[in-house]
Amino acid sequence: MKRRDVKQNEPSSDNSGGQRSSKSKKKEGTRSPQSQGWLKKGLLALFVILVVVPFSVKMLPELIQHFVYTHRIRLPFFVDLSRPADFSLNHTINMYLTSEEGISLGVWHTVPESRWKEAQGKDLAWYQNTLSDGSPVFIYLHGNTGTRAAPHRVGVAKILSALGYHVLVPDYRGFGDSTGEPTESGLTTDALCVYNWVKERSGNSLVVIWGHSLGTGVVTNTADKLLEQGVVFDGVILEGAVNTVRQNIPPFNPFAWHYWKFPGLGYLYRAPWEDYKFLFPTEENLKKMRSPILFLHSEDDHLVPIEVAQQTYEMAARAQNAERVKLVTFEGSLGYLHNGLYRDPRLPEIIKRFVQSL
Numbered sequence: 496m497k498r499r500d501v502k503q504n505e506p507s508s509d510n511s512g513g514q515r516s517s518k519s520k521k522k523e524g525t526r527s528p529q530s531q532g533w534l535k536k537g538l539l540a541l542f543v544i545l546v547v548v549p550f551s552v553k554m555l556p557e558l559i560q561h562f563v564y565t566h567r568i569r570l571p572f573f574v575d576l577s578r579p580a581d582f583s584l585n586h587t588i589n590m591y592l593t594s595e596e597g598i599s600l601g602v603w604h605t606v607p608e609s610r611w612k613e614a615q616g617k618d619l620a621w622y623q624n625t626l627s628d629g630s631p632v633f634i635y636l637h638g639n640t641g642t643r644a645a646p647h648r649v650g651v652a653k654i655l656s657a658l659g660y661h662v663l664v665p666d667y668r669g670f671g672d673s674t675g676e677p678t679e680s681g682l683t684t685d686a687l688c689v690y691n692w693v694k695e696r697s698g699n700s701l702v703v704i705w706g707h708s709l710g711t712g713v714v715t716n717t718a719d720k721l722l723e724q725g726v727v728f729d730g731v732i733l734e735g736a737v738n739t740v741r742q743n744i745p746p747f748n749p750f751a752w753h754y755w756k757f758p759g760l761g762y763l764y765r766a767p768w769e770d771y772k773f774l775f776p777t778e779e780n781l782k783k784m785r786s787p788i789l790f791l792h793s794e795d796d797h798l799v800p801i802e803v804a805q806q807t808y809e810m811a812a813r814a815q816n817a818e819r820v821k822l823v824t825f826e827g828s829l830g831y832l833h834n835g836l837y838r839d840p841r842l843p844e845i846i847k848r849f850v851q852s853l
């Protein structure tokens with residue numbers, strides 16, 4: 496999930512700190528026309544959040560899709576996804592893969608940073624050939640909202656590339672410049688498409704899959720699909736992993752954050768949510784998975800509480816063992832929240848050690 500989520504959470508946390516605002520009002524004494532304006536806006540916002548939105552959601556279950564994925568919010572705005580060099584990824588090519596008929600996925604492939612000079616002006620064929628150069632290949636499955644150009648996603652690609660790895664970052668269907676509309680099974684199909692495409696070209700190189708936020712749900716769904724064919728990922732990194740079972744819907748589901756602070760809303764929200772069959776059964780999937788897994792979680796994650804991460808990790812470790820399943824947490828005082836742990840100076844070493852253990 497994106498910084499935007501953090502922002503949009505602010506009004507609700509302000510709400511819960513209602514004492515603060517009432518105190519300041521007392522100080523003012525009289526109500527100015529300005530504060531009346533704010534009151535009107537506040538009431539209107541409440542009306543929208545408590546009445547219009549749930550009502551619309553009940554009437555139009557497809558709207559759930561937009562709340563869950565918020566894929567139409569193409570953050571950052573006004574960027575050209577066909578020019579990854581604009582994001583100082585000068586050793587990256589933009590390409591399109593066909594996931595299924597009529598579904599084209601925009602994908603960035605970044606080669607190991609050590610090859611940046613060599614990569615200048617090279618075409619798709621050159622990039623594809625590099626995939627078998629023996630360097631580990633990462634597929635990064637991002638969270639909801641925004642595109643592959645979002646700063647925290649580019650941040651991860653840069654770290655991995657600097658470590659000498661290839662990185663492929665797709666936008667799922669309906670996100671960025673990819674066509675189609677997102678659905679849970681559609682996202683799995685997209686991830687499988689990228690994985691299979693990579694595997695056809697990566698020779699004996701390690702292929703590691705990194706999911707962030709909603710992307711962790713896509714990773715485990717994809718792992719489950721691959722298990723049917725007896726295939727396991729060489730390694731899995733789950734950053735800010737969501738767990739829909741432990742974060743019951745509502746009010747703690749990370750994708751229903753709009754509703755966290757509005758008690759009672761869950762009642763209205765539940766039915767269409769269930770109709771939509773939005774599952775992401777991370778917990779069930781993790782029980783079956785047989786890949787080395789590294790969980791990364793920030794203690795101040797505001798969308799997935801650290802306790803949930805701890806429980807998810809313990810469950811996954813029990814299903815395999817503590818050698819193969821690891822959890823690395825980042826202190827809350829660092830302020831990484833849900834998206835920011837790519838900024839941690841220790842991260843490259845953590846990733847490197849994980850890859851070396853594979």
Ligand SMILES: *[C@@H]1O[C@H](CO)[C@@H](O)[C@H](O)[C@H]1NC(C)=O
Nearest residue numbers: 583584585586608611612653
């Ligand atoms: C290209 O990217 C590499 C790696 O990030 C960087 O060291 C280099 O300075 C960049 N070169 C140009 C011309 O921007």
